[in-house]
Amino acid sequence: MSANDSTPGRYTVAQLAERFGLEYRGAGDRLIAGVGTLAGAGPEQLSFLSNGKYAAQLAGTRAGVVVVREENLADCPTAALLARDPYVAYARIAALFERLPSAPPGIHPSAVVAPGAQVAASASIGPGCVIEDGAVIEDGAILGPLCTIGPDCVVGAQSRLVARVTLVIRVSLGKRVLVHPGAVIGSDGFGLAFDRDHWIKLPQLGGVRIGDDCEIGANTTIDRGALDDTVLEEDVRLDNQIQIAHNVHVGAHTAMAGCAAVAGSAKIGRYCMIGGNAGVLGHLELADRVTITAKSLVTSSIREPGEYSSGVPLQDNRQWRKNAARFKHLDDYARRLSALEKDK
Amino acid sequence: MSANDSTPGRYTVAQLAERFGLEYRGAGDRLIAGVGTLAGAGPEQLSFLSNGKYAAQLAGTRAGVVVVREENLADCPTAALLARDPYVAYARIAALFERLPSAPPGIHPSAVVAPGAQVAASASIGPGCVIEDGAVIEDGAILGPLCTIGPDCVVGAQSRLVARVTLVIRVSLGKRVLVHPGAVIGSDGFGLAFDRDHWIKLPQLGGVRIGDDCEIGANTTIDRGALDDTVLEEDVRLDNQIQIAHNVHVGAHTAMAGCAAVAGSAKIGRYCMIGGNAGVLGHLELADRVTITAKSLVTSSIREPGEYSSGVPLQDNRQWRKNAARFKHLDDYARRLSALEKDK
Amino acid sequence: MSANDSTPGRYTVAQLAERFGLEYRGAGDRLIAGVGTLAGAGPEQLSFLSNGKYAAQLAGTRAGVVVVREENLADCPTAALLARDPYVAYARIAALFERLPSAPPGIHPSAVVAPGAQVAASASIGPGCVIEDGAVIEDGAILGPLCTIGPDCVVGAQSRLVARVTLVIRVSLGKRVLVHPGAVIGSDGFGLAFDRDHWIKLPQLGGVRIGDDCEIGANTTIDRGALDDTVLEEDVRLDNQIQIAHNVHVGAHTAMAGCAAVAGSAKIGRYCMIGGNAGVLGHLELADRVTITAKSLVTSSIREPGEYSSGVPLQDNRQWRKNAARFKHLDDYARRLSALEKDK
Numbered sequence A, B, C: 001m002s003a004n005d006s007t008p009g010r011y012t013v014a015q016l017a018e019r020f021g022l023e024y025r026g027a028g029d030r031l032i033a034g035v036g037t038l039a040g041a042g043p044e045q046l047s048f049l050s051n052g053k054y055a056a057q058l059a060g061t062r063a064g065v066v067v068v069r070e071e072n073l074a075d076c077p078t079a080a081l082l083a084r085d086p087y088v089a090y091a092r093i094a095a096l097f098e099r100l101p102s103a104p105p106g107i108h109p110s111a112v113v114a115p116g117a118q119v120a121a122s123a124s125i126g127p128g129c130v131i132e133d134g135a136v137i138e139d140g141a142i143l144g145p146l147c148t149i150g151p152d153c154v155v156g157a158q159s160r161l162v163a164r165v166t167l168v169i170r171v172s173l174g175k176r177v178l179v180h181p182g183a184v185i186g187s188d189g190f191g192l193a194f195d196r197d198h199w200i201k202l203p204q205l206g207g208v209r210i211g212d213d214c215e216i217g218a219n220t221t222i223d224r225g226a227l228d229d230t231v232l233e234e235d236v237r238l239d240n241q242i243q244i245a246h247n248v249h250v251g252a253h254t255a256m257a258g259c260a261a262v263a264g265s266a267k268i269g270r271y272c273m274i275g276g277n278a279g280v281l282g283h284l285e286l287a288d289r290v291t292i293t294a295k296s297l298v299t300s301s302i303r304e305p306g307e308y309s310s311g312v313p314l315q316d317n318r319q320w321r322k323n324a325a326r327f328k329h330l331d332d333y334a335r336r337l338s339a340l341e342k343d344k
Helices: A013-020 A052-057 A070-075 A086-097 A317-327 A330-343 B013-020 B052-057 B070-075 B086-097 B317-327 B330-343 C013-020 C052-057 C070-075 C086-097 C317-327 C330-343
Strands: A023-025 A045-048 A065-068 A079-082 A171-173 A184-187 A192-195 A198-201 A208-210 A221-223 A230-232 A290-292 A306-309 B023-025 B045-048 B065-068 B079-082 B171-173 B184-187 B192-195 B198-201 B208-210 B221-223 B230-232 B290-292 B306-309 C023-025 C045-048 C065-068 C079-082 C171-173 C184-187 C192-195 C198-201 C208-210 C221-223 C230-232 C290-292 C306-309
Touching: A013 A023, A013 A079, A013 A086, A045 A086, A065 A070, A065 A086, A070 A079, A086 B192, A086 B198, A171 A184, A184 A208, A192 C086, A198 C086, A208 A221, A221 A230, A306 C317, A317 A330, A317 B306, A317 C330, A330 B317, A330 B330, A330 C330, B013 B023, B013 B079, B013 B086, B045 B086, B065 B070, B065 B086, B070 B079, B086 C192, B086 C198, B171 B184, B184 B208, B208 B221, B221 B230, B317 B330, B317 C306, B330 C317, B330 C330, C013 C023, C013 C079, C013 C086, C045 C086, C065 C070, C065 C086, C070 C079, C171 C184, C184 C208, C208 C221, C221 C230, C317 C330
Parallel strands: A045 A065, A065 A079, A171 A208, A184 A221, A208 A230, A290 A306, B045 B065, B065 B079, B171 B208, B184 B221, B208 B230, B290 B306, C045 C065, C065 C079, C171 C208, C184 C221, C208 C230, C290 C306
Antiparallel strands: A023 A079, A192 A198, B023 B079, B192 B198, C023 C079, C192 C198
């Protein structure tokens, strides 16, 4: 059994059961060399059933073994691994079959590392990276091609910048942080003062602090603070094209879906879920365990956990036009309704 | 008549008429060296009238020749080329006058190409590109500066990555695909399982397949699939800053305007039009020939072709505030209205 | 007193008062070595009170000196500098304490500069930059690492491209323009003509002109014009992830917050404020001094200055669902309300 995750091997189902503490139900044993969907997996692949929507696919699966809840065992035509949460169990198992690109320790000859930068011997610095004075790259960190690391930035141990990531200045990443291509962290906050007839820029003197185990999506932007720091606590998960403005504070374990945006100095709690393209206005506070559904706009602070939404439903354009036109008079309708009730 | 599109030449109107199968109406002939708007074109330039909004500008144009529909011929003060669809005819003609940046075959000395990568001799690899083991660059493909091509990626024949494009891993581009700067294709899908008090990442083991003649806008992101692939069929056109999540399937000839976003596993039909900043939630299906207007959110599957919208109209902020406040009580108003009707 | 802003020095309060024309109220003098928030500043730091929300923090501040309005002077426990607009005064002072990354004149040996490019001797070209034939880099301009400057682009004097900025083709930046990482300027506009069963691309033959003192945020995209240019007049301020389509014209001193988007050929006036994730449809005109609140969509031209909004308020998801469902019948309710009024 290979211990090297970067060259995925093969595992017997019994090995998987033991490694992940799952119960194996089935006759004999078999080799598993990969994972797949219920519909697509073959006899050498493992699959899983978590979402009830796919239950109908269980009967026809050709997978070598399926991770299921006990309640689905009777319907499973193949060998099974029993799990309380098959999705979590599957996530752990699937990691065995991920082929990570090789990242040999050392600095690629085409990288430009300033004399005042500190790069751990075990770190891997890819082609074309630029690391400036005062930057620190810790043990086992991996920088893919074309990353730029500015002054006073720290890339924590075992963190990975996939490719073309920019840390501008005063950005500190914790351990095991994963940053996807095109992300920009530590850019100037959007701070302007209006002086009679033109804008004056406020220098952005703070930094960004990102906790352990965070993930930052492709082309996501996180501005540095104006005076204090912009902060993401540990295990914050940001999808692609998210915008985090200066001095935002995001609590641990909060996840945001693609294209969400948080304006300056907002404070998001722990274990929040921010839906795709949702927005939070500046200086607001969201309690822990607040869920905001997709494309909603938060315009005042939220003190209670729960799920919150804004927006109106999609309709056929002709119907929608009629209703939308009426929205402009909703206040009038409400008054007229009250008047009718009084007159009754 | 120059056959080399990269050094635009001059053409007589007669040559253009013949080349594009258009009828020439006018006396004599003249040389055309470029294209311009009705308002801005001079005697050596060709213009066109397609959108009726600009019809009033026809009378005053100084263009050497104008592409028009027959119905506008009488109002055209200059020579004319007749076209059933002047916009399409203009698009074909204008391509003659585009000066494309030179892209000599070969690998720029500053590029870093892994020994296990295959680069066609006729391909052009720009400065600072990084091409990893297992990547394939086909005939006539052009990579502008600072592109990174990861393992098991294919750039199809005649495709062009303008500059600073990243293909992460297992990304296959068809022929003649055009990708604009900052695009990231093949980044990790946003797959997370919640394990009691923290997130576990699901490895993203699929890839991305992009068909022939697709166009991908600047800073657009397309994640690779979790198990199966994310797919764009042929001739899909994506504007800038679009987000395509893992396992999305986009049908041929569908176009999306800037900042649109499609969540995981959604299936968009063929010939759809997705408006700017519109969104489609995960796992939904859209039939062929569905149009979604700007900033609308699709929250359930759409089975019929047609145009769909959500949102409310813009108003003066003071008016809007009154109406928006009433929206919070709309269900109450509806009940009270029904009650009044019953009481009548 | 250091004249070199890149190595911040120390200033006496009296020096600051004189330099910025402010009145000093307090006994003796003291050295100031930095700036901070009212809550965080220490005795060697200057702070300010502008937003009334933070007035309560004034009494407890440990700052060495605070910039205040005269009306707050009595409540200030420390030395004070009097300003009509403390935010503007603070912005000017804080600039003294910004440490800008060093950018020595000259071309980094890893940069690739085409023979036909012109680079001023006083310009600083960072590692890995690629400058193509026909590009011009003027006096004192700074290009951080990994910028690409295409043909016929001009980077005006004293402009700064922080890192990884791409100017594609025919892009002209004025003086003192600041562009943040990941921005793409001059990419192809999204111009397509539909020819029976597939798309034809319209060549994008225009450019982009950006005026003096503009600022362009991280991962913002600005497409070049189809025939004429896309234009930003002077002192336009764009936050991160903004999308400006081809042929848009933005008037001087207009500011847009993160994730705003403007569709093709729209004309935005001077001194406008476009909120976060707000959108403007194509071909519209906005008068001077129009404010659009966050996430609003502008669907017709606006002739009068003022503040405009769309959207509905956030609610608890259960409440919201009830109201949102009713929106689909708003036109019906309005008719029934009128019918009741007639019957009365």
